[in-house]
Amino acid sequence: MISPLPAPGPWLLLDIFLAVLMVGGNLYFIVRLFPRDGSRPTLATAILILGLLLMSTGLWFAGIYAVLSPGDASTVSVFLAVNSMMAVGGLWAISLLYRADSKHLPTRGVLWPLTFALLIVGNELVMGLTFVLAQVGPAPYAAEGWTGLAAVTGDAAESAWFFWAMLVTMSFLVTWLPFSRSERTLLYGFAAASSVGPWVVPDPIVGAVGMAIFMGVTFAFLGREVWRRPAPTPRYLWAGLGIAAGFLAMVGGEALAFVLRGSVWASVPFGLASFLVMTVELFVLARWALAGAPPALTTAVPAVPHPEVPASSPSLPP
Numbered sequence: 001m002i003s004p005l006p007a008p009g010p011w012l013l014l015d016i017f018l019a020v021l022m023v024g025g026n027l028y029f030i031v032r033l034f035p036r037d038g039s040r041p042t043l044a045t046a047i048l049i050l051g052l053l054l055m056s057t058g059l060w061f062a063g064i065y066a067v068l069s070p071g072d073a074s075t076v077s078v079f080l081a082v083n084s085m086m087a088v089g090g091l092w093a094i095s096l097l098y099r100a101d102s103k104h105l106p107t108r109g110v111l112w113p114l115t116f117a118l119l120i121v122g123n124e125l126v127m128g129l130t131f132v133l134a135q136v137g138p139a140p141y142a143a144e145g146w147t148g149l150a151a152v153t154g155d156a157a158e159s160a161w162f163f164w165a166m167l168v169t170m171s172f173l174v175t176w177l178p179f180s181r182s183e184r185t186l187l188y189g190f191a192a193a194s195s196v197g198p199w200v201v202p203d204p205i206v207g208a209v210g211m212a213i214f215m216g217v218t219f220a221f222l223g224r225e226v227w228r229r230p231a232p233t234p235r236y237l238w239a240g241l242g243i244a245a246g247f248l249a250m251v252g253g254e255a256l257a258f259v260l261r262g263s264v265w266a267s268v269p270f271g272l273a274s275f276l277v278m279t280v281e282l283f284v285l286a287r288w289a290l291a292g293a294p295p296a297l298t299t300a301v302p303a304v305p306h307p308e309v310p311a312s313s314p315s316l317p318p
Helices: 012-033 043-068 072-083 085-097 111-136 146-157 160-176 181-199 204-228 234-259 268-290
Strands: none
Touching: 012 043, 012 111, 012 160, 043 072, 043 085, 043 111, 072 085, 111 146, 111 160, 111 268, 146 160, 146 268, 160 181, 160 268, 181 204, 181 234, 181 268, 204 234, 234 268
């Protein structure tokens, strides 16, 4: 179990810089993959961006190796991981020869948005894993054997590095996509629950109160929107049910974390639930974006006014 906030130390500023760099890259990838005009990204763009995300995952694993075994070998592995980014540029150039820049991603596919969601959330998780190991050290986890591997992964998934990075990424994605005000407010409420995620395991009372506040506000807004519209669209109802299911999964993980408090497994249920919920949410939003500008979930189509017909018309000359 780790503290909710990163401990101050000589490496904290470097960790913050790397986290900002990582999140900034995610925001740039969102802008490139999902143009605001609703057009679909080309296959060449997807190859470049998803390739960079995959290589950045390898770079974080090289960083974990450097933390676990500092030395010449780990230093070389980091440089090799950095240089591997050039291979993505080469693959992108080859794709241009096959006219990938004139082909677009499918609007109803599953593979591309799922890969994007797994790489984004996975990168944030591995970043959190790197920083947790650098902060706590590998010894306490290594002493637990394979159980320690699950514990450090759970600690990374409930750390501020993971939750707050995903909070910024999800909030930007919701802002960037052309949702209506009602849709954005609902999704903002769901994303805002990530702000209290780091407190759920180490301080269950603060985490439970924070989660309850964000859940209450989000469901109150959802109920108000449904009440104001006598016939809400099925898509809006499905969105509300999806958010309710996400909250339920996180509350279930929170409850298990409370039951297992003091155990090495305490952070695993909530971390796993948070990882799955964020992956599913990012997948759904990415799929909507690839399908074009998402239609409003609650806004009705305005009626077209009929032209007024004058009561009397002047007679035509013979």
